[in-house]
Amino acid sequence: MLLNKTWRRRDNLESGAEIIEHKQGFSSGPVIRAKDLVVIKQGKTILKVEDISVFPGEVLAIVGPNGAGKSTLLTILACLEFPTKGAVFFRGHQVTRKNVLSVRREMAVVFQEPLLLDGTVRENVRLGLSLRGLKDDAERRVDTWLERFGITHLSGQMAHTLSGGEAQRTALARALVLEPKVLFLDEPFASLDLMTKHGLLKEFRGILEDSGTTTVLVSHDFSEVRALATRVIVLSGGKIQAEGTPDEISVDVLPKLKESVRPNLTGGWKN
Amino acid sequence: MYVCPYARGLPTRVNTCNAATLSYRGGLVDLVYTGLIKAIRLIVARDPEILEITFLTLRVSGLATLISLAIGIPLGLYLAVAQFRFRKVVVGAVNTGMGLPPTVAGLWVSILLWRNGPLGSLGLMYTPTAMVIAQAVIASPIVTGFTMASVQQLNPKLRLQIMALGASPVQFWWLIIKECRFGLLAAVMAGLGSVISEVGASMAVGGNVRHYTRVLTTAIVMEISKGNFDVAIALSFILMALSYGITFILTVVQQSRRRL
Numbered sequence: 348m349l350l351n352k353t354w355r356r357r358d359n360l361e362s363g364a365e366i367i368e369h370k371q372g373f374s375s376g377p378v379i380r381a382k383d384l385v386v387i388k389q390g391k392t393i394l395k396v397e398d399i400s401v402f403p404g405e406v407l408a409i410v411g412p413n414g415a416g417k418s419t420l421l422t423i424l425a426c427l428e429f430p431t432k433g434a435v436f437f438r439g440h441q442v443t444r445k446n447v448l449s450v451r452r453e454m455a456v457v458f459q460e461p462l463l464l465d466g467t468v469r470e471n472v473r474l475g476l477s478l479r480g481l482k483d484d485a486e487r488r489v490d491t492w493l494e495r496f497g498i499t500h501l502s503g504q505m506a507h508t509l510s511g512g513e514a515q516r517t518a519l520a521r522a523l524v525l526e527p528k529v530l531f532l533d534e535p536f537a538s539l540d541l542m543t544k545h546g547l548l549k550e551f552r553g554i555l556e557d558s559g560t561t562t563v564l565v566s567h568d569f570s571e572v573r574a575l576a577t578r579v580i581v582l583s584g585g586k587i588q589a590e591g592t593p594d595e596i597s598v599d600v601l602p603k604l605k606e607s608v609r610p611n612l613t614g615g616w617k618n
Numbered sequence: 619m620y621v622c623p624y625a626r627g628l629p630t631r632v633n634t635c636n637a638a639t640l641s642y643r644g645g646l647v648d649l650v651y652t653g654l655i656k657a658i659r660l661i662v663a664r665d666p667e668i669l670e671i672t673f674l675t676l677r678v679s680g681l682a683t684l685i686s687l688a689i690g691i692p693l694g695l696y697l698a699v700a701q702f703r704f705r706k707v708v709v710g711a712v713n714t715g716m717g718l719p720p721t722v723a724g725l726w727v728s729i730l731l732w733r734n735g736p737l738g739s740l741g742l743m744y745t746p747t748a749m750v751i752a753q754a755v756i757a758s759p760i761v762t763g764f765t766m767a768s769v770q771q772l773n774p775k776l777r778l779q780i781m782a783l784g785a786s787p788v789q790f791w792w793l794i795i796k797e798c799r800f801g802l803l804a805a806v807m808a809g810l811g812s813v814i815s816e817v818g819a820s821m822a823v824g825g826n827v828r829h830y831t832r833v834l835t836t837a838i839v840m841e842i843s844k845g846n847f848d849v850a851i852a853l854s855f856i857l858m859a860l861s862y863g864i865t866f867i868l869t870v871v872q873q874s875r876r877r878l
Binding site: 422425427448451452454455456458460462464465474475478479521525531 | 773775776779780781782783784785786793797
């Protein structure tokens with residue numbers, strides 16, 4: 348497995364605060380680390396991951412076929428659900444039911460569907476700030492992100508009247524206005540048409556490069572992964588099959604993978 | 619000649635339309651027309667007994683609806699999202715309760731409140747309080763069922779999204795309630811509609827005691843049994859106007875934020 352070749356770990360398993368040195372550069376501890384994760388739903392083990400870490404500033408892509416457990420892994424890492432077994436650590440501290448809210452408030456998630464709430468675009472983008480009780484500076488931050496995603500003119504429009512692309516831009520602005528320590532993206536471009544997707548992907552790449560936001564991207568589409576990711580994890584059957592840079596994965600790993608879990612390099616997965 | 623107690627002071631021509639005179643007066647249209655005129659006159663004349671009955675109807679059904687909302691909304695929200703062992707059994711019971719016949723509810727509340735019953739010492743039988751309890755029993759499953767359905771209608775991922783936005787438990791439930799407020803207002807309307815129109819339970823536990831537990835529905839039934847159809851129709855118009863007025867206000871509230 349590529350994992351062992353590329354990464355060297357010094358574990359402090361008790362606290363989860365490990366030091367990881369990567370050939371390509373990171374020397375600080377992970378923002379998020381999950382250990383010995385097991386997720387069982389309706390008697391079926393759908394996720395079994397021994398160890399996974401997300402490092403500051405990286406864009407980690409989790410790829411795999413349908414039913415691989417990608418979205419489940421994302422909800423666990425984003426602390427939206429607790430695993431059946433195992434633990435998640437945020438900046439070295441274990442996430443518990445007691446501290447989960449404060450941890451969630453350091454993160455933001457964008458799903459495949461925009462999932463906007465009833466209200467205007469501005470109300471939606473401001474929502475996370477309002478929930479955190481942030482009033483000072485909130486309007487300026489909202490304006491900044493409305494502008495960056497080119498939706499300032501939609502500010503007063505009701506969310507349910509937006510097109511798919513506009514709604515997804517709103518969802519991305521709603522997440523980034525929070526200036527999260529970690530941004531989770533669960534196939535956020537999958538429901539968009541090709542033109543909208545390419546345009547938004549290009550803009551979003553620029554935004555991520557500028558902000559340096561640590562990102563976890565779940566995707567079906569390797570072209571998205573190539574455009575955004577700095578590191579890739581291949582997940583299949585609820586287990587990590589391989590890990591590496593997008594180039595390493597596409598050259599070294601994908602040809603060796605079973606056909607059933609191999610991604611289509613120009614689009615979705617063959618499954 | 620029978621003189622309707624609610625129509626004191628009205629002209630005799632309007633006050634004597636009973637079963638015996640029905641065929642003589644020219645049939646259904648005339649009867650409905652007479653009833654409508656009588657309803658208007660009773661309201662305009664501010665008949666004290668009619669006002670008393672109407673206010674008691676509002677008080678009993680309003681209070682019962684509030685109690686059913688206090689029980690039904692939290693329970694519906696919980697059942698919509700919670701996973702526990704006997705959830706299907708509980709949901710099935712709620713769904714069955716949505717069709718609970720008012721007479722059956724009245725019977726069981728009577729058994730509880732009867733002099734020798736478990737709550738007999740409270741002396742609530744044949745009081746407005748007993749009617750509130752019985753009506754709350756009828757409305758609670760309806761409010762619970764509507765609430766549950768309206769929450770389940772939301773995209774399941776919306777719950778995750780709200781959590782991901784950093785909502786505390788209180789903020790989470792507030793946003794969920796806001797998102798399904800159309801369904802919740804429908805729950806309020808259905809709950810109120812079910813109790814304001816029921817007669818079986820009110821009759822069973824209230825007894826239709828004049829100046830004490832008589833409400834519009836029990837008065838209508840009494841007038842029908844006496845053959846005073848015009849009075850019954852007049853009361854029915856008042857009941858329908860009341861029901862429509864409340865529902866209209868709730869509908870305005872429900873649709874107020876639906877901007878395009």
